Amino acid sequence: MTNALSRMLSTRDWLLADGATGTTLFNMGLQSGDAPELWNVDHPDRITQLYKGAVDAGSDLFLTNSFGGTAARLKLHDAQTRVFELNKAAAEIGREVADSAGHDVIVAGSVGPTGEIMVPMGALTHALAVEMFHEQAEGLKAGGADVLWAETISAPDEYKAASEAAKLAEMPWCGTMSFDTAGRTMMGLTSAAMSSMVEKLDHAPLAYGANCGVGASDLLRTILGFRASGSERPVIAKGNAGIPKYVDGHIHYDGTPELMARYAVLARDCGATIIGGCCGTTPEHLEKMRAALETVPRGNAPSLEQIAKELGGFSSGVDGTEEGGGGPTRERRGRRRVRN
Numbered sequence: 001m002t003n004a005l006s007r008m009l010s011t012r013d014w015l016l017a018d019g020a021t022g023t024t025l026f027n028m029g030l031q032s033g034d035a036p037e038l039w040n041v042d043h044p045d046r047i048t049q050l051y052k053g054a055v056d057a058g059s060d061l062f063l064t065n066s067f068g069g070t071a072a073r074l075k076l077h078d079a080q081t082r083v084f085e086l087n088k089a090a091a092e093i094g095r096e097v098a099d100s101a102g103h104d105v106i107v108a109g110s111v112g113p114t115g116e117i118m119v120p121m122g123a124l125t126h127a128l129a130v131e132m133f134h135e136q137a138e139g140l141k142a143g144g145a146d147v148l149w150a151e152t153i154s155a156p157d158e159y160k161a162a163s164e165a166a167k168l169a170e171m172p173w174c175g176t177m178s179f180d181t182a183g184r185t186m187m188g189l190t191s192a193a194m195s196s197m198v199e200k201l202d203h204a205p206l207a208y209g210a211n212c213g214v215g216a217s218d219l220l221r222t223i224l225g226f227r228a229s230g231s232e233r234p235v236i237a238k239g240n241a242g243i244p245k246y247v248d249g250h251i252h253y254d255g256t257p258e259l260m261a262r263y264a265v266l267a268r269d270c271g272a273t274i275i276g277g278c279c280g281t282t283p284e285h286l287e288k289m290r291a292a293l294e295t296v297p298r299g300n301a302p303s304l305e306q307i308a309k310e311l312g313g314f315s316s317g318v319d320g321t322e323e324g325g326g327g328p329t330r331e332r333r334g335r336r337r338v339r340n
Helices: 005-011 022-027 036-042 045-054 071-078 079-099 126-143 156-166 193-200 218-227 257-270 283-295 304-311 330-334
Strands: 061-064 107-112 145-153 173-177 179-181 210-212 233-240 244-247 251-252 275-277
Touching: 005 107, 022 045, 036 045, 045 061, 045 173, 045 275, 045 283, 045 330, 061 071, 061 079, 071 079, 071 126, 071 233, 079 107, 079 126, 107 126, 126 145, 126 156, 126 210, 145 275, 156 173, 156 193, 156 257, 179 218, 193 218, 210 218, 210 257, 218 233, 218 257, 218 304, 233 257, 257 275, 275 283
Parallel strands: 061 107, 107 145, 145 173, 173 210, 210 233, 233 275
Antiparallel strands: 244 251
């Protein structure tokens, strides 16, 4: 398979990824508890609109509407037998949008966590996780995805299973984890530990990084941790558009397009190569991010104090490296116990 993402990475200093899938679909009428993946078949026009919104805003890469496309997640909607169909449809719509863009756009097949707990804490075995991810990967491949994109993973074993599934499908892949527990993933992995794990994989990702989490400031602190590890692999930053707030029965994110534009520039200066948004990030945000990346000169890596000043305080006073895991130093961590 032609590796379109590798070619693009070889000629560009940065790439703009897309924004939020869920936020956009909820704005289109998706109801809480519904399976977005069913819309790939039931409302393909809306999924086309979702993808085009990112491309028209300047994204070089967008993720397919397949985050919950494993059998484990689809079983919650009695759709576990439709894994191949729904993932293939997600990628087919994406392929059509990308091919009509008039310039190179990468279709990344989104692969979210299974929602199950890996053994020994839970019942999900490595073999079963690989099987579920592989089934999803084959559907995305058949639909024309350029690359698989595992995202919002918290367990290292699940990340490894996604890597093995990508290898079985003979697909290049990228993978991000969510660092939302005092600089660690929910399962305790630090940025330094993730960097080490990635380099040991038999089928390593083209790029790795962080998405979602608890705010743009925390995510950039994690990006600095990746770079401090010494890895030269391209890094992904997909932070949320501010902090969620419950207003009039709906969740709103308080990050303005201007704030996300500044986040994009800081992410690049922290060392990220693929930069996008996660929850709350709309095409309006992406337009401002693209403009900033194109016009603001590259600068030195920002300090933690600068990040907090420009994007808001960190959610915790530690970054996951307090036991020598690399990243920002103890001295700097001790000086910036700021809050949102």
